[in-house]
Amino acid sequence: MTPSTGPEGYTSAHGSPSADAGSLLPTGPTLTLASHRGPRHAVVAVEGPIDYHTAPQLLGHLTTKEMQHVPLLILDLTGVDFCDSSALGAFVDIHRRRSDAGRRFALTGLQSEVRRILELTQLTSVLPVHATVKDVLSEG
Amino acid sequence: MQDTRFDLSAFGLSEVARCGVHLREAVSGASSADAAAQVVAEFFHDSLVDGRGDRACPVVGVFLSRPQAAPAAQVVAGPRARQERRLSLAGLSGAYAPWHGTEGSAALDLPVPSPEAARQAPLAYRLLDRLGAWATADPDGAVPPLSGVDVVHVSDSQEDAPDEALRAEGVRSLLAFGGTLSPGEWFAVVLFCRVALAADVVDLFSAVTSSARLALLSGGRPPPALEAEAVRTSLEDMENLVARRAAHLQSTVARLSSVTADLRRSQQELEQRERQLRDEATIVELLQQAGSALAAELDLDTLVQHAVDAATGLSGAAFGAFFYNVLGETGESYLLYVLSGVDRSVFDKFPMPRNTQVFEETFRGLGVMRSDDITADPRYGHNSPHHGMPEGHLPVRSYLAVPVTSRGTVLGGFFFGHPERGVFTERHERLVTGVAAQTAVALHNAQTYRQEREAAMELQRHLLPTLPRVEGIASTSRYLPAARDRGAGGDWVDLIPLPDGEVALVVGDVMGKGVRAAAVMGQIRTACRAYARLGLAPSEVLEHLSVLVDDIAPGCITTCVYAVLDPAEDRLRAAVAGHLPPVLRDPQGRVRFLDERVGPPLGVGRRRYPQQEIPVPPGSRLLLYTDGLVERRGRPIDDGLRSLRELLAGPVGEIEADCDSWLDTLADGQHDDDIAMLYLHRPEDASQQVxxxxxxxxxxxxxxxxxxxxxxxxxxxxxxxxxxxxxxxxxxxxxxxxxxxxxxxxxxxxxxxxxxxxxxxxxxxxxxxxxxxxxxxxxxxxxxxxxxxxxxxxxxxxxxxxxxxxxxxxxx
The missing domain is CATH 3.30.565.10 (Histidine kinase-like ATPase, C-terminal domain)
Structure with missing residues (x-):
């Protein structure tokens, strides 16, 4: 029922501790999400750690109506040096929803630490992981 | 004649009609009015029956009143002749002594008006008198235009009820009916009935009267005009009767239907009232249930879960949430939530709600918000980026939110959702509001309790001495009460820094449980501390303790290990009084029990305890423990000791982690006795300081x-x-x-x-x-x-x- 605290639409927002509204809202770092829209795809470049604290922001951003209808959604993690199980949960959730809707999802630019926990949890066999955005697009 | 019987107890319109037809059939062929009268008398005598089919009228008389002087049926109308009138019994059926005529012949024939006639035939006389029959005897001989019929009914409750003789015959009522027969002539039929006649049956006899007149007339070749008039009168009487009956029926039906409507209305009212009462009772009952469950709950986590479960159940919501404020230890307030009807993982993805226009009402405690369709609410959807519920949120149409407030402070809020419109009623609102009020009280109680419990725990922490940190030694201890028993025990451990950098290490176990064991333990430990500070050797300390135990608790078996670690000399001096031996792991990982010289338990009087001296170089680890760690029902103590040795010989690490994993392995929450542990590690160099x-x-x-x-x-x-x-x-x-x-x-x-x-x-x-x-x-x-x-x-x-x-x- 609640709007997330994430940035709206396809603009880029800079991460900073939330200044919003006192005690009701958690504070702490937020993600910087930069979206680039192609004809049949969107690339969302994430900067910052994806964790229990920031995963809702990412999910909020990736599940807006506009994002949902993009046939191919690429999550560029080049700027992500840390992921935890909440991040993995978010990836799996987005992937499953998009597959169910017949739409594609891909992760690119995994740093070694991020790749390690994907491997530890056997998620590399579930989530489409590519080296670069270019790889995904050239693959068609 | 089988179909010419009429049941007087069920006499209706159709009986009246059939009776008329049969009467006329019966009298056809009668030669005179008198002959017809006899037939009519016999007809009624034979045809009228009671409910069982028995003769209803044992006596029937038919009277005719005619001018005198002429033989019957012969009218002599002389001018100026003063015509005398007579009343005669023209037909009689059944035996009745006062009229004592022989069968078929009338014996009664009296002038009228006369007291004689009134006495002998009281009912017929009264009837005809009332109709004005005697008045026709005026000197002009002119027949008065009066005509009409009348019915007189006398039941046995009335004055001139049937006399004794008739009563003996079973006669319960008398019925007389009659009227004009032809100008100047009158007739009256008297029935002695064994059945009580209802008023409406009596009324029917006005139409029977017309039929009887017609029958009597037909006996004397009447002028056609007269007969036509009689037929017409009969029909009119019948029609009138039918009309009266119809009107009566109609009004009865109308009254009935109005009564039925009233009944139905009052029944509906009753039902509605009952429903309301039941509802009230259910609400009260449900709230009481929820309330008593909540009131009994002092644990905040359980309390809020109970509250949201109860409220969600009562609201009929698909799912419900309770958001509540908690004060942190440093005084900051933060918002938590519990859910009901849905798994928490469904909401993990969403951030906490904010004071949006929809939520503000509840979070600021302004009032209850109930909406049949929240998405149609003007306050809905004003906040970016989702302008409403975020993607993936469970669908919500029906929305109900109730703040939980106590003394003006908002403690939290209930939120309920349902995917269909218009689910939440006023009743739901009342129920949830009730739960909210109870939750406020319970939350307040729980907070008070929590504060008190924290104060008590704080006190306990002060009473239970935490072991001091000693330079150059990492140490930790554990105390676990028996798994199935929360009573105080007699196990203890102690670590006492001594002058010159030495450290005294103690573990002991006073046999028995409860306050006594704990009290003895407390005294022994205090004494032990005192002896330690005196700088006594381990064997001496145990010797003194043994005397002390004898003094303060004779026969109370107590085991103990007292050891002194001297880091400067890398040496441990230890004495054991009947206790399980300490276990040492040297820097090379070799493990040994310090069980070479073990003395008896304390409390055996003054005696010297053996003392052993063991090298403890840096990198060594030492564990002192009570028997609860290794002793288990169904497992020999040697097996426990062997397991302990294996654990210490295995990979070891940080001391807290070691303690916990050993406890997991050896006790696993199943220990029958209390467990006390004291574990030390001498790090090899300063860089390994904790x-x-x-x-x-x-x-x-x-x-x-x-x-x-x-x-x-x-x-x-x-x-x-x-x-x-x-x-x-x-x-x-x-x-x-x-x-x-x-x-x-x-x-x-x-x-x-x-x-x-x-x-x-x-x-x-x-x-x-x-x-x-x-x-x-x-x-x-x-x-x-x-x-x-x-x-x-x-x-x-x-x-x-x-x-x-x-x-x-x-x-x-």
Missing amino acids: SAVVREYAPVSGAVPDARQLVSEALHEWNLQHLVNDMMLIADEMVANAVRHARTPLRVELRRAGERVVLEVTDSSTEEPRLIVSHPGEFGHRGIFLVNAIATRWGTRRIDGGKVVWAEVKAS
Whole structure:
């Protein structure tokens, strides 16, 4: 029922501790999400750690109506040096929803630490992981 | 004649009509009025029956009143002749002495008006008198135009009821009917009935009268005009009767239907009232149930869950949430929530709600909000980026939100949703409002209780001495009451710094349970501390203690180990009084029990205790313990000791982690007796000194990145950069887990002990984390899995009022 605290639409927002509204809202770092829209795809470049604290922001951003209808959604993690199980949960959730809707999802630019926990949890066999955005697009 | 019987007890319109037809048939062929009268008398005598088919009228008389002087049926109308009238019994059927005529012949013939006639035929006389029959005897002989019929009914309750003789015959009522026969002539029929006649049956006899007249007339060749008039009168009477009956029926029906409507209305009212009452009763009952469950609950977590479960059940919602404010230890307020009807993972993805226009009403305690369709509410959908519910939110149309307030403070709010429109009624609102009021009281109680309990625990912490830290030695202790018994026990451990850098180590066990054992233990421990400060040798200390036990608790068997560690000399002097031997692991990993010289338990009087001296070089580990650790019902103590030796000989690490994992292995929460442990480690050099960082957090998601930061900074400072990634992930998962599930204030501690780094997260929930291996396609449950995969060891331990989850990694 609640709007997330994430940035709206396809603009880029800079991460900073939330200044919003006192005690009701958690504070702490937020993600910087930069979206680039192609004809049949969107690339969302994430900067910052994806964790229990920031995963809702990412999910909020990736599940807006506009994002949902993009046939191919690429999550560029080049700027992500840390992921935890909440991040993995978010990836799996987005992937499953998009597959169910017949739409594609891909992760690119995994740093070694991020790749390690994907491997530890056997998620590399579930989530489409590519080296670069270019790889995904050239693959068609 | 079988169909010419008429039941007087069920006499109706159709009987009247049929009776007329049969009467006329019966009299056809009668030669005179008198002959017809006899036939009519016999007709009624034979045809009228009671409900059982028996003759209803034992006596029937037919009277005719005619001018005198002429033979019957012969009218002599002489001018000016003063015509005398007579009343004669023209037909009689049945035996009746006063009229004593022989069958078929009338015996009564009297002038009228006369007292004689009134006496002999009272009913016929009265009837005809009332109709004005005697008045026709005026001197002009003119026949008065009067005509008409009348019916007289006398029941046995009335004055001239049937006389004794008739009563003996079973006659209960008398009925007379009659009227004009032809101008100047009158007739009257008298029935003696055995059945009581209803008023409406009596009324029917007015039409029977017309038929009887017609029948009597036909006996005397009447002029056609007269007969036509009689037929017409009969028909009119019949029609009138039918009309009266119809009107009566109609009004009866109308009255009935109005009565029925009234009845139905009042029944509906009754039903509605009953429903309301039932509803009220149910509401009261449900609220009482919820209330008593809530009032009894002092644990905040359980309380809020009960509250939301009760309220969700009563509201008929698809799911419900309760958001509530909690004060942290440092006084900050934060918002937590519990759910009912839906798994928590469904909401994990969403951030906390804000004071949007929809929520403001509730979060500011302004009032109840009930909407048949929240998406149609003008306050809905004004906040970016989702302008309404975020994607993936459970669908909500019907919405009900009730604030929980106490003395003007908003403690929290209930929120209920349902995917269909118009689900929540006023009744639901009342129920939830009731639960909200009870929740407010219960929350207040729980808070008070919590404060009191914390004060009590604080007191307990002060009473239970924590072991002092000693330079150059890492030490820890454990005390676990027996698994199935929360009573006080007699086990104790102690660590007493002595002059010259020495340290006294004590473990003891007063046999028995309860306050006495605990009191004895307290005295022994205090005495032991005093002896230690005197600088007595271990054997001397035990000797003194043995005398003391004899004094204060004769026969109270007490075992004890007293040892003094001298780090300067790398040496341990120990004496054992009937206690399980301490176990030592040397720097090479060799393990030995210090059981060479064991004396008897304390309390056997003054005697010298043997003392042993053991080298304890840096890198050694020493464990003192009570029998609860190794003794188990169904397991020989030697097996327990062997397991303990194997554990100490195996890989060891940070002392807290060692203690917990050994306890897990040996006791596993099943120990029958109390367990006390004292565990020491002499680090090999100063760099292996224990260092630690501690930070406390409110259970909010922001604690997660902050704890990572804390861990990263500490490890850099300790020159353990290579552990940063692993420890950051472990800290992240453990803190997130506590925030997500425990939802109590939490404490993060990172310790370095030589080659090991241990992270501990302490919370106030006793629910233990479990390792759940997530299917790759699933959303959650990977946190503990990751900790399990990365950490060298991890585990949990219960502490008073909560638990510690810990994980250890190797530094090298």
